[in-house]
Amino acid sequence: MQKLTPFLISCLLVFGAAACENPSKTSESAPNNSNQAAQTPDTKATEAAQQDAQSEVRRRQLNEDIRAREQRNNTTGGDTDRAKGDLASEVRSKLEANIPNGQLTVDAQKDGTVTVGGTVTNQQQLAKIETLSKEIKGVKNVVVKATVAQPANKTKP
Template sequence: MKKITTILLGSILLLGAVACQDVSKTSSDSPDSLEETTEAPTQDTVEDSREDAQSEVRRDQLNADIRANEERNNAFNDGQENRSDDSVETEVRSKLEANIPKSQLSVESEEGTVTVAGTVPDEQDIEKIEPLAMEIKGVKRVVNQATYAPPTQEQQDQ
């Protein structure tokens, strides 16, 4: 009985910690908040993000995530655009991760206004953010705080 209680308590704590994350991120190196100062990513970080986002399995996963959210919205919300902020965040994050694979972006949504912050390694990617986000049902406005930051070479210890 103690083992089951311990497992249940641990699961609840883990779920609570994950649920408290305020922003959705396109990569593990994305800023944890929209206010966090963004630094230029290293070339290795950009390459890892690109490889992850462009892998066939990950793209299928992202597309399935978007499709599942849309189906859930259609089934339980009659397809209306007034969706939960978490659903909008998740779909926008998936859309950006799939279409701007080298990015390190954080996404936050509040009442239809989506704020995107972080870095992209190509200047033209900044212009892609708003149109991609607007494709998601429930997005009324996009605040694009993303910045261009070309990848830097990692400094080696000598």
């Protein structure tokens, strides 16, 4: 038992460290950090993501999740004690619901600054990033590093 306890503790620490390395992303193909440009998405992936994310049910679910988090945050002490991971998660959800075929990453700092990187498919979506992000309580400043990139047509030879 004395040899088993340190082994279990070290396994938990390794697993915890690996789990913390996953950045907040709106899609699997989004870049791993907000300073890296995403590869252009293929047409099929974009259409599938758009159909799923633009469904009214999905948009309502995401907005209800955001409202529930805001209520919970207000109950537990407001903006001052908010974790930056919570802020990034809420902004990512908001962007995912309203910019469905974007491939965006979100990074939040303790001072309320949110950095959004990656790609969107048109200029209108790019313009909505800052406005949507600032709708989340606790976001004080938004740095948009995202770019416009049209989906690439990937065909098999």
